[in-house]
Amino acid sequence: MAANASSSEVECTCPVCCDIFKDPVLLLCGHSFCKSCLGDWWRKSTQQTCPVCKEIFPMGEPPRNLALRNLSDALRQERSQKADSASEELCSLHSEKLKLFCQDDQQLVCLICRDSQKHKKHNCVPVNEAAEAQRTQLKVQLMTLKSKLESFNRVKLNCEKMESHIELQAEQTEKTIKEEFQRLFWFLRAQEVFRIDAVRKEATLKTEAMKIRIVNLTAQISLVTHKIKTIENEMRAEDDSFMLNIKSIMERSQCNLPEPEPPSGALIDEAKHLGNLLFTVWVKMASNVQYTPVTLDPNTVDSLLTISEQATCSTRCDKSQPLPANPERLDSLGVLGSEGFRSGKHSWDVEVGGYWALGVAARTNNQTSGPWGIYICNCHVWMHELRPTDGKCGGDVISKDLFPQKVRVQLDYDKGKLTFFDLDRKKNLHTMRHTFTEKIFPYFRENAKILPAKMSVEINQPR
8 A cells, every 4th residue: 555655646746846736737748747837947948848858838828637636636635634643643641652552551652651650550562562463463363254254155155055956956846746746646537537437337237238128128018018908809709709719818818927026236336336435545545655664864965875766765976966065964975864763663674785884873953973873894895883983994893794685774762772684584683772862863874775664554343
């Protein structure tokens, strides 16, 4: 700033009077001078020449340099303010220069003040020393402020990423919800079509059967009606003629047709089609719907993992994903379940692959501790016990040659018992014990797929 001020003073200094311009005028050669200085110069000189380059200017009145005048006025005002401030740096009591700084009272004092009763026992140092010490202290504070500014900028940038990620999450979640409900819609639509078709088929079959029966009955009615009319006509004949044919008339009056009865089961079985309709459809729907006891939390997944299949599968990817650095997010290729436990017994089956890890981890105030579990070490390709205190490739060796593909994790929170079971070999892998005091979540590392649980419908009959 001092350099800039010095440069401004040079630009605003008149070459004749060597002071700041007063009402400057501009010559055609580009040089500027105070109007009074240039007039005095021309009066003393026999020709109207530039005092700097000596170029002759046959002009009566050179134009004013308004821009330079404004700049000069501003510089002159700045000088005046500096002079006023310099005059203020005097002791208000003794009108002496303030050359010392009282560290006890944190104020500037003069030499007379130092010896006064008020400051006599105080620690007073020269102003330049005090200023240097304060500057050093401010440098430390400035570094702290710059560090805090950097933190704010970093958090702001991450919040902006989170804002974009929220929009992406909403879009993807909405899309998945629509796809799943569309699948349910087509299932229900197919069930509706199937059941309506069954009703129509039954109606067609029973209608055709009823039409055939009506035709048969119509034929039988026509036969009996004809027989009745014939007999009635013969009964109206003369006695001798009637009695002459009585034998044949009696034979023809006999009817060998069976007694007609209303058909049973001819109507549509409405109970079959409508009885427990919604329950029947729901049971069939349940066979096509999967339930997993644990759902992965995408907000905790490491950036080198991808979550798929309705948040039940984690897969390692080669390229890091642009995920926001939210406090819940894990590293080391880990991911947590979405729901935690504080009590009770819980179980979930997992299909694993690669250098996996399974178990539980505690999380409090977005701080994750643990995990406790088992894992496959990528150094020796052995199965180890996993605890928070274990370093890389640490923990007790569980097996050097047993690598299960499907594992059941069983947690008994209240007893502090964590068991791992090989589903393919029907064999217990490992059991851990730890007293849990915090809310714990299922923990997974690398490639893991949570297997659906078997569902069944139970009907309790009233007693």
